Amino acid sequence: MDVHSKEFISSNTPELKCEFGALSRSDGSVLFSEGESVIMASIYGPVEATFNKIVIDKASVDCYYRPKAGVPGVQDRLRESVIRNICEIAVAISLYPRTAVLVNVQEMQNRGQLISCAINAVSLACLDSGIDMKFVFGAVSCFLSNNGELSCIPSINEDTVKAMLVFVFNNTTGGIIASHTEGCFSIEQYKIALEMCRKESRNVFKFIKTSLLAADKL
Amino acid sequence: MAEEYKSLHPLKYYRDYFAHDIRPDGREFADYRPVIVNVGSISTADGSAIAKVGKTTVICGVKAELCRPRPECPNKGFLVPNLELSPLCSSKFKSGPPGEEAQVLTQLIADVIENSRCINLEELCLLKDKLAWCLYADLVCLDYDGSLLDACIVALMACLRSVTLPHIDYDPALDVKQTNLQERRHIAVHSMPLACTLAIFDDKILLTDPTVEEENLSSGSVTVVINGDELCSVHKPGGSILSEDQLLDCIGKSQARAKSLQELINSAVNAANKMG
């Protein structure tokens, strides 16, 4: 069930690839690569919640981010909290009170756009699991080089990158669900990056739809 | 009567106020709470500051230690922030190892330090691959009433401005260190990043400098960190969906706030310097 994005994405954006059902036990799983960053994501849910995590009017979302090597650190906690917050707004959690939705993210390879790759992988895993969602979310990373150029592909030399901006959009209104940045940049650059990423997000949603369609035919 | 109404229907209570364009504590949507900064409050630390944003109180102390630089960056020292959210500041925190919120905020503070390059870590290195300063910036929240990151960053920046390090005579051949405690010097703080938190209420109302109640009832939050003329972080972890205009509105509001906070820290640090 491999799907490539080559057919409709130009060369100056990262290539997207995904494989659904990569894990047999989870309700939804995906192996997703954006450029050269690779993430495996899986969803269990709704499942029984542990006693101290029960919320009476909605499902509790738990995210577990595992780095490539070693135990999760403080940085991974931040990623977990961003992914969890996005899932809480996108998944229709009020439909499953007193249950838990478990989101597992395993980093496989990091070449810059790790956060957007992880968010997109979670989005695809949610869709694969068939859990009810209010909308689909898609993330785009954008890199600002030292000479002020914006690009969606990370530079090979890390030192030339001045800032990285990640935006998460929804597929219905194109509103901004999340924004995460690293490095310094001007407001003007932020605006341009936002516009660029919004345009690029349409390709991400197109990719999500094409890949699900391809998986559905099988 | 109002108290009962508030505890039974907290959301409705707030909505009723917001319908009249005012917040329960008398502020308008874009108003801030008063900020108090006190520098040099802990005499045993190498630098310290207390910041109060409304009722939110954070104390920051910097302890300097000498250490060996890491082999992967031999010409850099360290600045390690750590935020402690003890049961003292709010009943939602338990004692023991840091919880998720403390870890997330610690990482955000570390990101702000790194992104803004307010401290040049190379200046903390005394001798390449041999000796460097390691600054532990310990932040302790004493009272939690919303906009914690704002207070943390104000405390941290005021604290870093007040840090003085003793002069070190180091003889690499004999590996002998001599500390001259009389001759203390300030460290160079190159920029002053300042954070501004906004809560999104009912997907449309933007509340600057929210209290903890407003944060709990809000549907999302945005934190903008301003570093001089530049932006250093626009952190929106999920929550309500914003349009581009709303997000840029948040940035605009934060810029005005950062300017006033910067003046406040400057005058607090200058006053402390004159005294001491």
Add this chain to the structure above:
Amino acid sequence: MVASTDLGFFLPGEVIKDIESKDKYTIIGPGLRRNEEDPNSLVATQAGRLTFRAPNTYWIESRRNRYIPKKGDLVVGVVTKKSGDILKVDIGCAEFAWLSLLAFEGSTKKMKPNVNVGDLIYAKLLNAHKEMEPELVCVDQYYKSGRLGVLPNEGVLINITLRLTHTLLNAENPLLRTMAKKFPYEIVIGVNGKVWIKANQAKDVLTLCKAFEAAELESEKSIIEACRQHK
């Protein structure tokens, strides 16, 4: 049986306009919700193909794998706990379902059926509200068991995808009939994806499992085609 029509592929959040239901009265199935802004349209909440059955029923054929209990569903479950008159049954959803020992045919306070932990139950969902534990019964509205009750110990329990249960339970689907021509077997399919099989030989059970595994990856059309060739 009225044929259902495929109206294209939708993602969550996408709005479905031009609803053709009669008298503006629409029945919506899984994967859809009403649009609050425009009463004449629906919003998808799952990714899948929108399907319409005249006169007014819409639903989304999704790839859901986790069973969500619905009132009236016939499910297969495993008894996991027995305390007093209450059995807790694992039916594959977030919570254990609740089954009273008095909800069996002919059961009274003094005469209770012999059910043990680990037994398989074929039961009907009496209650499936999201705010409450699902409740099972093994009798119909006339207090007769029909085919419900404890399943014999000789069988084998397997899990299949929810989509395949829908395919197999479709009366027009020839897969089960085609297999029955090869060897005799008994089968109970719960809509929760749990299937109980009993056959004379272990080989036959494995053949059935293999057939289901293959069918999971095939479309409905190709299953029918494959069955025709084996006639």
